[in-house]
Structure formats: C-alpha cells, structure tokens
Amino acid sequence: MTETLASPVPASPLKLYSYWRSSCSHRVRIALNLKGLNFEYKAVDLLKGEQFTPEYEKLNPIGYVPTLVDGDVVIADSFAILMYLEEKYPQHPLLPRDLSKRAINYQAANIVSSSIQPLQNLAVLKYIEEKSGPAEKLRWVQHHIEKGFTALEKLLKAHAGKYATGDEIFLADLFLAPQILGAISRFSVDMSKFPLLSRLNEEYNGIAAFQDAAPAKQPDATQTST
Numbered sequence: 001m002t003e004t005l006a007s008p009v010p011a012s013p014l015k016l017y018s019y020w021r022s023s024c025s026h027r028v029r030i031a032l033n034l035k036g037l038n039f040e041y042k043a044v045d046l047l048k049g050e051q052f053t054p055e056y057e058k059l060n061p062i063g064y065v066p067t068l069v070d071g072d073v074v075i076a077d078s079f080a081i082l083m084y085l086e087e088k089y090p091q092h093p094l095l096p097r098d099l100s101k102r103a104i105n106y107q108a109a110n111i112v113s114s115s116i117q118p119l120q121n122l123a124v125l126k127y128i129e130e131k132s133g134p135a136e137k138l139r140w141v142q143h144h145i146e147k148g149f150t151a152l153e154k155l156l157k158a159h160a161g162k163y164a165t166g167d168e169i170f171l172a173d174l175f176l177a178p179q180i181l182g183a184i185s186r187f188s189v190d191m192s193k194f195p196l197l198s199r200l201n202e203e204y205n206g207i208a209a210f211q212d213a214a215p216a217k218q219p220d221a222t223q224t225s226t
C-alpha cells in the first residue's frame with residue numbers, strides 16, 4: 001500500500017496582491033496553482049497608482065506587486081515569495097534536488113528577473129516614452145528582451161527537456177512563461193529567433209496551472225494596452 005502524505009495547507013487563507021498584467025505577480029500565481037494553494041486575489045491597479053497608497057506601502061515598501069500575506073507573514077518580492085512557498089509548502093517542488101540543475105534554475109530566473117523585467121517596468125517605460133516617444137520605448141524593450149532571450153536560448157540548450165531544465169516544471173519555467181507571454185502579447189517580439197523558448201511556451205500553454213494564472217483569466221483583467 002502506498003502511503004500518501006498530506007500537503008501542508010495555510011492556517012488562514014493566503015492573500016496575493018497582484019495586477020493581472022504583472023509578470024512578477026504571474027510567476028507567483030503559477031506557483032500557488034502548482035502547489036494547490038487557494039488564495040484570495042487582491043487587485044492592485046498599477047495604472048491608477050494604487051501601488052503607491054500609504055496602505056499598500058505598509059505591505060510593500062517599494063510600491064510594487066506582488067505581495068503575499070500568509071497569516072502574520074508579509075512578503076513583498078516575487079523571488080522571496082517563491083522561496084517562502086517552496087519551504088513552507090513543499091508539495092510540487094519548484095527546485096530540483098540536483099544542485100547544478102538548481103543553479104541553472106536560479107540563473108535562468110535571474111536573467112528574467114534582474115536583466116529583463118526591471119527594464120520593462122511601468123515606470124521605466126513611461127519615462128522613456130515621455131523623453132523619446134513610443135517608437136523608442138518599443139525599441140528599448142525589444143532590445144532588452146531579445147538580449148535576455150538570446151542568453152536564455154544559449155543557456156537552456158544544454159538543459160531543456162520537455163520544460164526548461166528537464167522533464168519536470170521548476171523555477172525557471174515560472175519565470176519564463178510570463179516573460180515570453182509579455183514579449184509576444186505586449187511587445188511584439190519576433191519569437192522565430194527563439195525556437196527553444198517558443199517550444200517551451202507551447203508546453204506552458206497546455207498546462208492548467210499556467211492557464212489559470214494567465215493575465216486574461218484574472219478578476220482585474222481589462223482590455224487596456226499598457
């Protein structure tokens with residue numbers, strides 16, 4: 001007889017402060033879904049500046065989404081949230097046991113979270129558009145996404161299986177899926193230059209935990225183009 005271990009569940013409902021189109025929120029939504037953790041969705045409208053209200057800044061001092069609240073615990077950064085979830089709710093591990101594979105996951109995640117996403121953040125794009133116009137804004141964002149994607153294609157060529165680092169979904173996939181979706185749907189990046197990332201994207205699109213985390217499925221989704 002196989003013994004099944006109960007998955008840890010939160011004592012009180014988790015709350016996720018999120019914006020539908022935020023790729024940083026999107027990664028956390030995927031993790032929560034993979035781990036089977038229900039959460040209350042607390043919408044923060046970035047276009048209305050709700051991230052800068054004094055109430056929200058008490059939770060997230062830098063005024064970004066996402067923020068996770070788990071009882072008394074408040075965590076205001078997607079990487080920190082993912083590491084917290086991983087340790088507190090170990091069902092569906094986000095990190096492989098193999099240390100070198102784990103390091104590749106950190107590397108791929110950080111290419112997205114340090115070398116792509118901050119350069120396409122709302123405040124950065126608004127500044128560039130104001131100074132140099134919408135065409136320059138698009139050139140800027142495409143350049144930085146393509147630079148990161150080129151590095152990711154090279155890095156993952158030696159490690160990918162069905163997913164980014166093998167045949168199981170790990171941390172790297174949680175960072176890639178939202179970034180690729182944004183590149184396609186918001187920034188018209190030519191994905192034909194990135195065959196591996198395109199193939200991974202097809203895989204992600206077929207998985208329920210990823211589908212349910214998609215921007216368009218969130219309660220605050222609108223048709224706004226920003």
Ligand SMILES: N[C@@H](CCC(=O)N[C@@H](CS)C(=O)NCC(=O)O)C(=O)O
Binds near residue numbers: 022065076124
């Ligand atoms: N390192 C942070 C970055 C968070 C971040 O940049 N969030 C963006 C959305 S993906 C945001 O809130 N932008 C609002 C703004 O630029 O005012 C994390 O990973 O949580």
